[in-house]
Amino acid sequence: MLKKTTVQKLSDLAAGLMEKGALIAPVREEAGHNFREISDPAAVDLDFYNTLLSPKSVFFPHTEDFIRYKTGASIAEAVCVEPDIRPTVLFGVRPCDVKSFEIMDIHFTGTGKVDPYWAKRREAATIFGYAFDPNTPADPADFYSTLGIGAADPEGSDVFMIRKDQDLLLQAVSPKGEKLLSELPSLSDASADDQKYFDGTVAAGRTFKTRFTCVEAEPIAKKFEDLFHNAAFWEKVSEACLSCGACTFVCPTCYCFDICDETLFSQGTRRRVWDSCMFTDFTLEASGHNPRTKVYQRLRQKISHKYSYHIRKYGPISCVGCGRCTRNCPVNIDIFSIVNEAMKA
């Protein structure tokens, strides 16, 4: 059953959700919107295009503590850090980002080795997807339609939300979402007209065009394999690249991390911290050898991983076309253009 509320009453909905667990939702910050845990329901803000940082940190935080120890003490005294898992509502996720969770699941749970931190957080979360507005043109950096993702795809969400002017329509997608929606007193029942609008928007979202190029997984995987030794191609497309970590840190489908021991006085913590294949020392070996000393080798890795190795190993392309890497690249390198050029090469 389709439910509704108004944008004005968003904070009532937020307050209701906070009773169910931790609420993580978009809030306005200095450089744009980001997902944060909400303490004041009025802070939830749905007036955003997409968040600056991806929501991956909700399940895969930038820093995750595993073990605490004292330096010099016996290993028997080291303690495992129990992850802080609470029922969570992740609110206002765009369809391309919802899709990214499915891709990330492959790595954190789908390969046979289950990462309990990711898995438990995923399980404890109820996801409220939120459609892009099909009446507003897509950001020029976006290209999710290339990856077969609609602007209003409810799949993957537990509850899916579509904005209709000042109304917010909410449709349960999973039983988990159904249950949660039925427990929220601030929602009213939507009309038949609302339902028509909702279904119409989902359908319109499927033909909504962002930048578009036709990418099929198998041919593009092959293309990048063929291009691997074409240093001239890679040198050209990476000429401007600074080899920083901005693109990978904002990306919802980048999942590389490092395990670090960090100590303050004698108190040590073993933790995992996001890492980036664009960093010079990412592949630095203990011997001092570094198989990827050149910028083009690192950019080749980043793009081939998403558009070739990932397809070969797991099936899907590991990119959802959210455009964050392009929007945040200090020198405007655009992964879409590189993929496009590769197809023509």
Add this chain to the structure above:
Amino acid sequence: MATSFKQIEENLKTEAGKLLDAGKVSMVLAYGRGYDEKHPLPYVARSLADVDGMVFNEYCTANLARYLVRYPRGTKIGIAAKAADSRAVIQLIQEDKVKRDDLVILGIPVYGMKNAKTDEAIDAKTTCGLYNPVIYDVLLGEEVHGQPVLSPYEVLEKVEAMGQDERFAFWKKELDRCIRCYACRKACPMCYCDPCFIDQNKPKWGEKSPETGGNLMYHLTRFHHLAGRCIDCGECSRACPVDIPLYLFHKKVAKECEEMFGQAAGMSIDEKPALINFRVEDSDKILE
């Protein structure tokens, strides 16, 4: 009247073409087409045919001096340089990272550059605010007359008025937002160390996790490694995905340096960098 962006683009293509054609340089560092008008890319032309791909508009903000150290020493390079960028070129020459003779500097006199993210004008608030390149071989337009309205240090007023605790709280809050993507150091023409101190683990100078300790270590050290060297191009702050106003700290250090040693970074090819040069009459304020 300043030369139009379109005209500068034309002049850039003409001059770059001449240089490549005559074999005076093997490459020209300039700007090329990005995924749309608003997002041009740093671009390298190696042949006459490449010159067509060049663009210049108000969003060509990147400081191309950053790329100079990437090519083998001795490579003959033409480089398009706006005012602050030309200061970076001078600073790199002073630091012997690149030779004056290996460069042909295509100076761009310009104002009205814009930050593509905010659409705000780029002026003395976030950069040195100069209009004309300090050094060049060819000037790609008429010199812009008149002085910048703001001094590059005026923007510091608010931070300088803060007490010590307030100032610390301000910087802690700003730097706590850092995600340690290192776009700032990678975009900076003066950050060429390999490896950067923060990447070393023997000894380990700072933690990798984006928390207060490591963030302060990274930034405070970087700010000081840039003392007397930062040429106030503002590129670090524009590169930052979370918009940390790094320029405020760099400007403060630059201001103190200028007051103590009477010179600003990258303003004269004949000077030595302030912190490398020793003069008996130098200020001792730093020891106080």
